[in-house]
Amino acid sequence: MEATKGSKPLVAVQGLTFFRDSRAIFQDLSLSVAQGSVTAIMGGSGTGKTTLLSLIGGRLAPAQGTVEVAGELVPTLSRKALFALRRRMGMLFQSSALLTDLDVFENVAFPIREHTRLPEPIIRNLVLMKLELVGLRGARTLYPAELSGGMARRVALARALALDPLMVMYDEPFTGLDPISMAVIVKLIRELNDALGMTSIVVTHDVAEACSIADYIYLLGDGRVIAEGTPADMRKTTAPEVRQFMAGLPDGPVAFHYPAPEYVSDLTVGATV
Amino acid sequence: MRIVGIVSGLGRRVIAGVTRLGRAALFLGRLAPGLGIALMRFRLVIQQIYMTGVLTLVIVLVSGAFVGMILALQGYNTLVRYDAQSSLGLLVALSLTRELGPVLTALLFAGRAGSALTAEIGLMKATEQLDGMEMMAVDPLPRVVAPRFWAGWIAVPLLAMIFSAVGIIGAYIVAVGDLGLDGGVFWSQMQSGVSVRDDVLGGLIKSVVFGFVVSWIAVFEGYDAKPTSEGVSRATTRTVVSSSLAILGLDFIMTAFMLRGL
Numbered sequence: 001m002e003a004t005k006g007s008k009p010l011v012a013v014q015g016l017t018f019f020r021d022s023r024a025i026f027q028d029l030s031l032s033v034a035q036g037s038v039t040a041i042m043g044g045s046g047t048g049k050t051t052l053l054s055l056i057g058g059r060l061a062p063a064q065g066t067v068e069v070a071g072e073l074v075p076t077l078s079r080k081a082l083f084a085l086r087r088r089m090g091m092l093f094q095s096s097a098l099l100t101d102l103d104v105f106e107n108v109a110f111p112i113r114e115h116t117r118l119p120e121p122i123i124r125n126l127v128l129m130k131l132e133l134v135g136l137r138g139a140r141t142l143y144p145a146e147l148s149g150g151m152a153r154r155v156a157l158a159r160a161l162a163l164d165p166l167m168v169m170y171d172e173p174f175t176g177l178d179p180i181s182m183a184v185i186v187k188l189i190r191e192l193n194d195a196l197g198m199t200s201i202v203v204t205h206d207v208a209e210a211c212s213i214a215d216y217i218y219l220l221g222d223g224r225v226i227a228e229g230t231p232a233d234m235r236k237t238t239a240p241e242v243r244q245f246m247a248g249l250p251d252g253p254v255a256f257h258y259p260a261p262e263y264v265s266d267l268t269v270g271a272t273v
Numbered sequence: 274m275r276i277v278g279i280v281s282g283l284g285r286r287v288i289a290g291v292t293r294l295g296r297a298a299l300f301l302g303r304l305a306p307g308l309g310i311a312l313m314r315f316r317l318v319i320q321q322i323y324m325t326g327v328l329t330l331v332i333v334l335v336s337g338a339f340v341g342m343i344l345a346l347q348g349y350n351t352l353v354r355y356d357a358q359s360s361l362g363l364l365v366a367l368s369l370t371r372e373l374g375p376v377l378t379a380l381l382f383a384g385r386a387g388s389a390l391t392a393e394i395g396l397m398k399a400t401e402q403l404d405g406m407e408m409m410a411v412d413p414l415p416r417v418v419a420p421r422f423w424a425g426w427i428a429v430p431l432l433a434m435i436f437s438a439v440g441i442i443g444a445y446i447v448a449v450g451d452l453g454l455d456g457g458v459f460w461s462q463m464q465s466g467v468s469v470r471d472d473v474l475g476g477l478i479k480s481v482v483f484g485f486v487v488s489w490i491a492v493f494e495g496y497d498a499k500p501t502s503e504g505v506s507r508a509t510t511r512t513v514v515s516s517s518l519a520i521l522g523l524d525f526i527m528t529a530f531m532l533r534g535l
Contacts, residue, residue: 083410083412086407086408089408090408093405097401097402097405098402099402099405110411114409114416115410
């Protein structure tokens with residue numbers, strides 16, 4: 001489990017079970033994220049990857065099992081303690097979730113202004129430093145509506161970094177980006193993780209990008225972990241459901257056809273009625 | 274069978290309505306602590322008063338002036354039959370401060386600013402801005418919803434007073450300029466006939482209540498909206514419809530109590 005450093009994991013999920021309505025999204029799911037690592041959580045659409053981030057961030061509560069972040073049991077925390085913990089985690093939403101009535105500078109300044117009482121010159125410097133990290137110091141006066149998708153995601157990243165978090169959770173950071181923006185985000189996730197001594201959790205279904213930056217990969221399916229390992233392990237594995245996902249094959253254990261009645265009898269029904 | 278269907282359909286609607294009212298009340302309870310927190314950051318409230326006030330000011334000024342002018346024409350037409358046209362100023366002032374100022378302002382506010390408020394909060398929800406705040410350990414209720422609620426509540430009475438004042442000026446222009454009434458009589462009748470306690474304060478109480486209700490409905494509908502474009506558009510419509518009905522219904526109740534001297 002202790003993939004890279006052998007230290008205590010920053011995030012530990014044990015026996016997690018979660019239902020949405022009456023459908024089980026997770027059943028007895030366990031995984032851990034080592035401190036200082038980039039861990040990718042992969043899986044097809046609808047396997048609950050984003051839900052897992054909501055559970056780690058304490059926005060949803062599990063039916064069973066434990067979610068531990070930095071030694072604290074997330075589902076048992078009071079709202080106040082949960083908010084204190086959230087100040088130490090950054091989250092990057094797929095939609096970037098920038099505040100549309102504020103410009104880039106104020107968006108990055110937002111968490112700093114909300115949580116600290118720093119004088120204006122210091123806030124200015126902090127914000128410009130975060131923007132410099134993502135290469136958008138020159139874009140500080142733009143509004144979210146004027147940004148491209150890739151730029152918006154970088155601003156959201158700068159904002160997630162504003163309070164110097166222990167870890168950052170990325171929800172589908174590569175989706176819907178052109179190749180250049182994608183390469184920028186890939187580079188940023190890895191470099192910021194190492195330079196700032198953070199831990200990163202990347203939820204994605206982009207195999208190539210995940211393999212290029214992750215230290216450890218979990219592959220989810222049917223509400224549990226169906227495979228885990230380093231990118232090299234994952235490529236070598238022969239398990240058919242892993243091979244299908246890693247190589248992007250249209251048919252396999254995950255069937256091409258949605259469950260349906262038998263084809264011929266389904267077609268002949270029309271003739272007999 | 275059809276009667277059973279009608280009755281059960283009616284029952285379903287009533288239950289749905291009552292449930293919705295209950296949810297709105299629970300929401301207000303959750304918002305209450307945030308209202309206190311928002312007051313301590315009054316700059317945010319002022320910002321929102323500015324936004325909603327500016328949104329509604331022009332329409333209130335224009336409508337107020339027209340309503341005043343119409344009141345003058347209609348009132349004169351009736352009063353002149355009894356040779357009582359000297360009371361025109363009093364009639365206009367009473368109509369505006371007691372009834373038309375608070376009610377029409379609240380209706381205009383619901384249509385212009387209330388719907389915008391719902392759409393804004395609903396869209397913030399649909400675009401994950403509220404979720405994003407939650408994850409930044411910022412509670413959106415005191416930060417986003419409460420200042421907007423205060424702003425609406427404070428803006429409506431202010432706008433109602435502006436509406437009445439502009440209406441009276443409009444009426445004066447028509448009465449003195451067009452109908453040939455004496456300006457001094459117009460003002461002095463008004464001054465001696467309008468009671469601050471019964472008329473002006475009564476109107477103010479009404480507009481404070483309307484401001485509370487319209488803002489409550491607007492922020493609740495926005496916060497409760499389904500986070501899709503269809504959900505937000507439905508919520509916006511519901512804000513205008515429910516606010517208008519609530520304003521008129523409450524106006525009837527409050528007028529009945531005020532006239533019987535409670």
